[in-house]
Amino acid sequence: MESRAGRDAVTGGEAVPAVRERTPSATLPAEDCSIVTRGLTKRFRSGQVAVDALDLAVPRGSVFGFLGPNGSGKTTTIRMLLGLAAPTEGTWELLGTPMPGGMASVLSRVGALVEGPAFYPYLSGEANLRRYDAADPAADPRTASARIGLALDRVGLAAAARKRYRAYSLGMRQRLAIAAALLGPRELLILDEPTNGLDPQGTREVRGLIKEIAAGGTTVFVSSHLLAEVEQMCSHIAVMRTGRLVAQGPIAGLRAGEAVRIRVETPDLAGAAAVLAASGLAQVRTGDGEVSAELGAAAPERICAELVAGGVAVRGLAVQRPSLEDVFVGLTGEGFDVNG
Numbered sequence: 001m002e003s004r005a006g007r008d009a010v011t012g013g014e015a016v017p018a019v020r021e022r023t024p025s026a027t028l029p030a031e032d033c034s035i036v037t038r039g040l041t042k043r044f045r046s047g048q049v050a051v052d053a054l055d056l057a058v059p060r061g062s063v064f065g066f067l068g069p070n071g072s073g074k075t076t077t078i079r080m081l082l083g084l085a086a087p088t089e090g091t092w093e094l095l096g097t098p099m100p101g102g103m104a105s106v107l108s109r110v111g112a113l114v115e116g117p118a119f120y121p122y123l124s125g126e127a128n129l130r131r132y133d134a135a136d137p138a139a140d141p142r143t144a145s146a147r148i149g150l151a152l153d154r155v156g157l158a159a160a161a162r163k164r165y166r167a168y169s170l171g172m173r174q175r176l177a178i179a180a181a182l183l184g185p186r187e188l189l190i191l192d193e194p195t196n197g198l199d200p201q202g203t204r205e206v207r208g209l210i211k212e213i214a215a216g217g218t219t220v221f222v223s224s225h226l227l228a229e230v231e232q233m234c235s236h237i238a239v240m241r242t243g244r245l246v247a248q249g250p251i252a253g254l255r256a257g258e259a260v261r262i263r264v265e266t267p268d269l270a271g272a273a274a275v276l277a278a279s280g281l282a283q284v285r286t287g288d289g290e291v292s293a294e295l296g297a298a299a300p301e302r303i304c305a306e307l308v309a310g311g312v313a314v315r316g317l318a319v320q321r322p323s324l325e326d327v328f329v330g331l332t333g334e335g336f337d338v339n340g
């Protein structure tokens, strides 16, 4: 896995991909990006196209959520980025350097967690990292102690460094895996489903850690099939569906395409709907015990006053900002099905 495996794979004789020039759909200048892909494609021998002409632009300093249902091509993309699988077509750059040619010089600045490292249960977290680091031919053994100490500190495991791995909670185990990806100063961290299999507490721990790492200036590219999770920690997203990119950009920008709605809880559904329509609000919908409409430029306090003036009994009133799921439904016309 990780940088080391990436190096091996590149020097290990995987075919250099056929290169086809493509214009990236994203408008961001490549020099402002930590990852750029152009037409990146993976077709397996079976004929299945797992990743189809992917144009990604991951801004430097972002926490970039790579979102898609199971089987949508996230892991295959990450494996190609790290040189663990050869693309069938397309080009890519990491930290401004064309790959796979620049792999040897760039991978030391990239931390990655793809398939979790196998840790020894009877060794402590610290001893596991020591073994892991010693197996990396590019790591300097003279600085190992300092780097391991720093990595444990960064993931909040300094106090548990001497504890055996088998006594670690799920969240601690995953934090140790992330520490293994942080054994050197990294400009880019690539994490494949880092919260997979974690309980809610472990998920919170890892999410908090990712935010902290990003606050230190590292670009974090993190795949997930969970909309809510990505929404809580990412500044940018790309949405994949059956190997194709559906959308990408800042979450706030993608949300801006979806309307803010006002929801009124009331026993007088017809009366409320009439007032909302008369107030000029669009898309008035009547549901179970509530009426909603697109708020547009209207002030919610004015709508509230008009409802009351119109004799509507208001039990509750809420302004609902679009969720990432609303964005996804708006883009694809369907719900986000985690089972693909």
Ligand SMILES: Nc1ncnc2c1ncn2[C@@H]1O[C@H](COP(=O)(O)OP(=O)(O)OP(=O)(O)O)[C@@H](O)[C@H]1O
Residues within 6 Å of the ligand: 044, 045, 046, 048, 049, 050, 068, 069, 070, 071, 072, 073, 074, 075, 076, 077, 225
């Ligand atoms: N080595 C392979 N040979 C053939 N098909 C493969 C191979 N690896 C992956 N696939 C197929 O490619 C598609 C994309 O898989 P991939 O693992 O990249 O998706 P994913 O979005 O990471 O999903 P998950 O979250 O389930 O890992 C799937 O249909 C998968 O079955």
